[in-house]
Amino acid sequence: MRILSTICVVVLAAMTIFAQAGQKIAKIELEGLQALTAETVIATSGLKVGERFSVDATDEAAQRLLSSGLFKKVGYRTRNAGGNVTITFQLEEVKGQSSPVVFDNFIWFSDEELAAAIDTAAAAAIIADLFTIAPWFAGSFDWQTRENASGHA
Numbered sequence: 417m418r419i420l421s422t423i424c425v426v427v428l429a430a431m432t433i434f435a436q437a438g439q440k441i442a443k444i445e446l447e448g449l450q451a452l453t454a455e456t457v458i459a460t461s462g463l464k465v466g467e468r469f470s471v472d473a474t475d476e477a478a479q480r481l482l483s484s485g486l487f488k489k490v491g492y493r494t495r496n497a498g499g500n501v502t503i504t505f506q507l508e509e510v511k512g513q514s515s516p517v518v519f520d521n522f523i524w525f526s527d528e529e530l531a532a533a534i535d536t537a538a539a540a541a542i543i544a545d546l547f548t549i550a551p552w553f554a555g556s557f558d559w560q561t562r563e564n565a566s567g568h569a
Contacts, residue, residue, distance in 0.1 A: 439469040442500035
């Protein structure tokens with residue numbers, strides 16, 4: 417009896433593998449997109465319609481989407497119709513950013529050092545802008561002549 421159950425498990429596993437080998441990706445659907453285009457997301461996934469379907473490749477595509485930094489949550493489901501598989505990704509985009517920042521090939525600096533330098537540069541630019549517009553708010557300002565008390569325009 418034990419041999420028979422082992423044979424059944426092996427046959428079922430083989431059937432599943434052979435069934436997947438003949439399956440092709442017929443369609444890739446996306447749910448939950450807000451700002452990104454379907455073309456961008458599908459290209460990021462690395463999957464292509466017409467390729468051979470595999471669960472491993474689909475798992476890797478979901479991980480690529482999550483690792484892109486564009487999504488807070490990524491899930492998927494599949495529908496099989498004959499030898500054609502439709503993959504539907506359920507996505508939740510990250511709010512408040514249009515794209516992730518990746519530092520590449522800066523061998524002398526860590527990501528943290530680069531981020532700190534960017535924050536410092538951004539703060540310096542804001543402060544410089546404040547000093548540029550400061551005369552507008554300093555002292556009394558005549559909106560007709562656009563001059564403050566010191567005569568600066």
